[in-house]
Amino acid sequence: MKITVLQGSPHKNGSSNLLASEFIRGAKEAGHDVSVLDAAHMDMHPCLGCSRCGMNGECVHRDDNTIIRDAMLQSDMAVFVTPIYYFGMSAQLKMVIDRFYSYTTRLSGKKLKTVLITAAWDDNDDVMPCTVKHYEKLCRYMNFRDCGMVLGRGCGTLEATKGSRYPNDAYQLGRSL
Numbered sequence: 001m002k003i004t005v006l007q008g009s010p011h012k013n014g015s016s017n018l019l020a021s022e023f024i025r026g027a028k029e030a031g032h033d034v035s036v037l038d039a040a041h042m043d044m045h046p047c048l049g050c051s052r053c054g055m056n057g058e059c060v061h062r063d064d065n066t067i068i069r070d071a072m073l074q075s076d077m078a079v080f081v082t083p084i085y086y087f088g089m090s091a092q093l094k095m096v097i098d099r100f101y102s103y104t105t106r107l108s109g110k111k112l113k114t115v116l117i118t119a120a121w122d123d124n125d126d127v128m129p130c131t132v133k134h135y136e137k138l139c140r141y142m143n144f145r146d147c148g149m150v151l152g153r154g155c156g157t158l159e160a161t162k163g164s165r166y167p168n169d170a171y172q173l174g175r176s177l
């Protein structure tokens with residue numbers, strides 16, 4: 001299976017990317033072809049809502065979204081990786097999702113498999129539900145098939161994340177695909 005991992009943290013070596021790297025290790029061991037796109041460090045701009053793309057055409061922006069679009073359309077699975085920012089995903093990852101607009105018809109026709117990987121400072125029941133709800137809604141709207149989530153609570157520092165159960169959860173999820 002061809003898997004594209006979309007990273008949404010400004011911290012290249014932060015907690016969410018650590019969880020993603022464990023997922024990738026597992027997925028590669030299981031024989032999958034994994035590519036990583038660090039969306040937070042790519043040349044990306046927010047959707048202008050101009051509708052020039054007609055939800056199925058060229059975007060007015062000339063940036064790295066074409067790289068993400070081509071990877072998404074050629075993949076069997078996408079992995080959304082994000083720190084939790086104010087109970088939601090990061091703006092860096094949300095920008096990628098908003099830019100689906102120009103290829104939403106093609107993308108939703110793929111029945112893409114997806115995974116969600118998050119990292120948050122807090123460790124309580126309040127910290128993840130909004131992000132999970134948003135992800136689930138996105139899956140329904142875009143005909144994505146959710147294949148699992150790793151919701152890293154209490155992952156505010158690299159040390160805390162390394163010492164938690166979540167790296168192994170991420171590895172096991174990748175390995176199980």
Ligand SMILES: Cc1cc2nc3c(=O)[nH]c(=O)nc-3n(C[C@H](O)[C@H](O)[C@H](O)COP(=O)(O)O)c2cc1C
Pocket residue numbers: 009010011013014015016017082083084085086087088119120121122123127155156157
């Ligand atoms: C703008 C901003 C908003 C944040 N909002 C939350 C939040 O709502 N809940 C929480 O538990 N942590 C919050 N955090 C902490 C991060 O989620 C946490 O540090 C996480 O480990 C960062 O992941 P990263 O290392 O992958 O970037 C916030 C951090 C920033 C910078």
